[in-house]
Amino acid sequence: MRLEYFQMVDRVVSLDAESIAVTCTVPMESPVFEGHFPGHPILPGVLMVETMAQTGGWLLMALNGMARMPFLSKVGEAKFRGFVTPGAELAVRSRRTHDGSGYAVTEAQIEVAGKRVADAEITYRLLPFPDAALEQAMRAQAARLGLPGLA
Numbered sequence: 614m615r616l617e618y619f620q621m622v623d624r625v626v627s628l629d630a631e632s633i634a635v636t637c638t639v640p641m642e643s644p645v646f647e648g649h650f651p652g653h654p655i656l657p658g659v660l661m662v663e664t665m666a667q668t669g670g671w672l673l674m675a676l677n678g679m680a681r682m683p684f685l686s687k688v689g690e691a692k693f694r695g696f697v698t699p700g701a702e703l704a705v706r707s708r709r710t711h712d713g714s715g716y717a718v719t720e721a722q723i724e725v726a727g728k729r730v731a732d733a734e735i736t737y738r739l740l741p742f743p744d745a746a747l748e749q750a751m752r753a754q755a756a757r758l759g760l761p762g763l764a
Contacts, residue, residue, distance in 0.1 A: 614664075616643045621664040622671060622705070625759045633672040635758070637664060637703040646699060656697035661723055661731045662688055669707035669719035669735050675760055676709065679752060683717065683737035695730035697723070707735075715739055 614621050614637050626634040639656055646654035666685050673683040697703065704724045711718040717739055722732040742748035 614638060614640055616640060616645050616660065619663060619667075620754075621660070621667045622758055625671065625761070626704075628672070628675055628761050630676070632706060632708040633668060633675065635668050635671070635705045637705060639697060639699055639701045639703065641699045643699070654699050656699075656701070658691075658693050658731070661693065661697065662691055662733055662735075664703065664705055665707065665721035665723060665731065665733050666735050666737075668705045669709075669721050670737065671755070671758065671760060672707050672709060672719060673712075673717050673737060673739065674751065674755065676712075677739070679748070679755070680741075681739040682742050682747065682751070683739055685735070686716065686738045687736035689734040689736070691731070691733035693731050695725070695728060697725060697730055701725050710734075712739075 614623060621637055622635045623637045624635060626636055649657050670683040707719045707721040709717060709719050715738060717737050719735050721735060723730050
């Protein structure tokens with residue numbers, strides 16, 4: 614993870630017709646932890662939501678062959694069930710539950726050491742890439758993450 618750059622996903626572990634699994638390692642040090650919380654660092658809930666949103670976004674890009682960019686539209690039913698500390702290895706899964714009319718919905722969850730720490734339902738607006746530079750950057754990122762067939 615590179616928290617300061619909002620690059621939350623480290624590696625794609627698996628991908629199929631409806632779901633994706635990724636891994637993420639929370640950095641041991643980050644300016645985020647200086648304020649959240651001094652002496653008791655935990656990953657902010659909003660960054661857990663972002664991690665789930667990015668995971669679902671990669672799923673949707675893979676399923677549509679990088680033809681459209683998923684933009685976060687809504688976060689629903691988000692629940693935080695535990696704390697995530699520096700150094701934690703996150704297992705994140707996302708499953709597509711709806712795709713149509715220019716929108717897609719996923720259900721995502723984060724686990725640490727086999728224990729669920731967060732989950733959410735996330736809605737995306739699927740739009741053409743606004744420019745070629747973004748599309749190229751996303752394709753390069755897909756290759757770095759090991760997203761099958763999209764380099």
